[in-house]
Each structure stands twice: as structure tokens, then as C-alpha cells.
Amino acid sequence: MPATAVKRRKETGISIAPATALIRPRVLIGDCLKAMEKLPAESVDLIFTSPPYAEARKSSYGGIAPNDYVVWFMPRAKEMMRVLKPSGSFILNIKEKTANGEKLTYVLELIQAMRKEGWLWTEEYIWHKKNCYPGKWPNRFRDAWERLLHFTKRKTFKMLQENVMIPAGDWQKKRLRKLSETDMIRDESRSKSGFGKNISHWVGREKAYPTNVLHIATECANKNHSATFPLSLPEWFIKLLTEPGDTVLDPFCGSGTTLIAAQNLSRESIGMEILPEYKELILERIKNNGG
Amino acid sequence: MPATAVKRRKETGISIAPATALIRPRVLIGDCLKAMEKLPAESVDLIFTSPPYAEARKSSYGGIAPNDYVVWFMPRAKEMMRVLKPSGSFILNIKEKTANGEKLTYVLELIQAMRKEGWLWTEEYIWHKKNCYPGKWPNRFRDAWERLLHFTKRKTFKMLQENVMIPAGDWQKKRLRKLSETDMIRDESRSKSGFGKNISHWVGREKAYPTNVLHIATECANKNHSATFPLSLPEWFIKLLTEPGDTVLDPFCGSGTTLIAAQNLSRESIGMEILPEYKELILERIKNNGG
DNA sequence: AGCTCTTATGAATCATTGA
């Protein structure tokens, strides 16, 4: 194989697999409540999604009233329960809105409703948004974090911790140079593929396990969707909770960031999106990504 | 008063009061439910506390079963409501326990119960523990964060944001040296967020406001108490939510870290602790601290 | 490659104004 067969994007270090091994994501336009019915039971290894938050993204999604949020969500959670394998995981990226100076409670109620339906609330990861929205208010600072709720069907589930290990050597070197601890995540994202190529860089170095706090900047480049999350967020969980060839589902896929991440990591993926106008954008991104 | 009477620590800007102005914390041994009855109504500016978690510190409170936690806590919350000034704040440092592979829900239930009793759930700060406890588990990473729930009685409350400002990032020096044309006018964001900025307003600023994620290392020094937090945690909230001479209360004060912080910052403080054997330790710390 | 510099942008919140 010539050295040019695998191209490497600058800075990010994302491996682009050769065309023969490319796994194309599937995109279904429509309400995921109906779309999920088409999937066989226990066929998905990981559900990673960021649903519309209550009354957020109003201009594009109409906005779900906070009081109706749990009632709106739970039928969809039931379908997710059906399609998820017993060994699978459901990662839900969500944050409550502040209204009238107070935090709303629909996320707390959602966790409780999920447990009543048999989901195990296994973990709560924190996404620390390094470059959060600016702003100033008399009784509030800028909001720099979101929840990543981890639900499972069973107490033991597929988790491949070695896939997200961090090169401890680099981290220590950086600390000596007085760089912030968050730089270790940047190192991590530089060796994003995590499989094959970049792992060799770590030979002879000590590796450390990460914690349940993820330091990731919000995306600055993507102008096409009102609420994208950075690629490294789904990538981290896909590497941690699935193997190559496994299936990833994003029932609220938006501009398709989860699908791109799955494609990069050679996982099967299915995305669902209710707004038809996103379809072309998603397909374009997939096409440009895989080559 | 001579200029040297009030010394100012470099960096932190904390005023150190002269020895004559030393404010001694008050320590009450006993269940805070009874102890708080001795305090007048609306006499406290800030309640900062880290209560015993469910089933933790079994020996002290006889081990509160997770199912009884809210019922145990709420009468105490009612007394806190009584003693807190209308402009005051209640910061609750808490994290749910994991049992049998699943996160328990007593913290979620507690937030809901507090709201029913009239507390406003104003904010949730994240304490990112930079050097969290080591360990390895098959389905879990190290837990590197805790909740700091901010409750208030009113929508507007005392908050002195300037007291916790941090040095502006180095990016500013370069960024502001030369301003482009768009920097001089309001530059609308393209993402329909309605967010825009006028960069030229930033010239001359040396400090920035923090976010709601606090990066504080845990302390290893306090081995005598099972649930201690670092001094800088109460210090940050005391500076933010009170003025010198104001009153701070910690109803579960343990080894007295909140009291030490209050003493350092020339605030009145009251600590309550159910275990009599802590009294000597607390008084010793106070004595050594104040000189 | 490595550095400096420029530019875009991100799930926001609150007070005020007008219907």
C-alpha cells in the first residue's frame, strides 16, 4: 500500500479509511418514534444522541414545552429500549434550561421516568465546554457544562476502557511546561483513530485511564446546524462502548455528527432526523468525509 | 488606621484583617436540627455545607438509608430556610452514591423536595476534582466531579462577582492589539443565536468572570475527617456570596473547613457538628489559623 | 515545519419595551 493511500487530516489526525472498507451510514428522515419501528429488536450497540432540549432550537424544531418534555420523550425511550442490545449503552447529552432565574427540572424527571421503565442510570459524565458562550448576568456565570447521562439495560455492559486511554507521559511533560490539564484531551484527540496507526506513538509510554469529566471545546467551524456537538464527543463514546462493525444509532441526528464519527471509526450507523432539509446536508457531509 | 493594618495577599487579593479584628467562629456540638433553633430568623447570609451522604459516615448519623435521605434532610432544610436572610444563598455540596452498579436518585428527589418547600434551584456548579481518587473498575471510570447546588429564597440575591474574577486569558493581549473593522462595531453571530459582540469594548480589561465549572484539587491534609473538602471551595463561595462581617453557617461542619475559610475572610461563622470528638480538632484548627 | 496573527462562533440570559 502506498503511503498516500491513507490520508491524514492536518491537526486532527483522523484516519480516513481506504474506500473499500468504508461503511456508509443510513439516514432516515422522519420522527424517530416511527423510524425506530423499522429496526429489529436488540440490533443496536450504542445509542448516542442529543435530543432537542425543552424550548431550545425553537426556530428549527418548534420547541417542546418543559412540562410536556418527559411525556414527549418516554415513548421514544421505549423504542430505544427495544432496539438496544442487552450489552448496549444509551448516552444522552442534555442540559436543563434556565427560566425566570431558576433551573427547570425536566431532566431530573426524565431520569426518574427512565428508571421506572427499567433503564439503569449507570453514570453521569460531565462535558466541560472549554469555550462556552459568553455573557454576563447579575446572578449567574456562564454555563460551561452539559450532562452526558449513561443508561444501560444491564449492570454489566460492553465497555472497552483501553480504547480511550491517555498517554500519561505526554501529560506529565505538558504539566512541566505549565500547560493546563485539559491539554491531555487535546493529545487524545490528536490520536483520534485509536486503532492501528496512532497507537504506535504510544509504545513505551505509560497510559492512564480518563475520568468521568470530559474537557472538549465546542465546535467552531460547523456553520450548518444550530446545535452541533464536537466530533470528538461521539467519537469518545463510540470508541469506549463499541467495536468496529458494531452499530451506532442517533435518533436525533441533526447534521449527522454522530454518523461521521461512526464512519471514521468503521462502525455501522443509523441516523434519524425529523427535518427533511437536513438530509442533503447529512449526505453531503458523509460523502465528503469518506471520500 | 495605618496602611499596613490590612495586608493584601498577592494574587488572591484576600484581605487579611489585623489581629484585633479577628472574628472567632462559633462551634455548636449537636444535631443541627436542634442547634439551628438557637439562631434568630434571617440572620445568616450564606449556608455552605457538605452533609453526610446516604449510607456514608455510618457511625455519625447512624447511617441514613438512601430511601430515608430526603425525609431526614427536609426538616433541617426548613430550619435553614428560617435562619437564612432573604438575600442569602445556600450552597449544598453533594454527590449521589453508586450502589449495585447504579446511581441512586436521592439527590434528584432532594432538589424536587426543596423546590416544593419554596427554595429556588438557582444554579448547579460543578466541582471538577483535578486529582480525584485513584482506582479502576470494569464498567466505570474514576469519579472526578461533585455537585454544588445553589439554592436561594429570592430570584435576586447578594452576589459579588468581581470578588472571584480571574486573570483574562493570554489570547486577549494578542487579540486586542490590532482591531479590525468588524471589531469596532457589533458583529452578529451567524448561528441565529442572536449573539453578537463589539470587541473594542474589551480593550483595557485585565480580568474575566469565571464559569460555573470550578477546577479545584482535593486536599490530602485532612485525614481526621472522612468527608472533607479543600479550603478553596468554601472560600470561593464565601467571597462570591458574602461581604466581610456577614455570617456564614455550616450545619454539618465536620473538621471545620468552612469556619477556617470564613475566619480567613473576616466573616462571622457558626459551625455545627453532631460528633463531640470533633470539637477539639475544630477549636485547634481555628486557634492555629487565626494566630 | 513552526511560529504569529486573524477570524469565526458557540443549545445563553435578563431587562426593557410594546402589544
Added chain:
DNA sequence: GTCAATGATTCATAAGAGC
């Protein structure tokens, strides 16, 4: 009164251009 629309406020980061 209430409710909706509008304006004002604010950082840190990644990507890319240029040297």
C-alpha cells in the same frame, strides 16, 4: 395584569492564513 419580541451583555478556542 400577562406574554412576546428586542437589545445588551460577554470569552476562549480552533482553524486557517501568512511568514
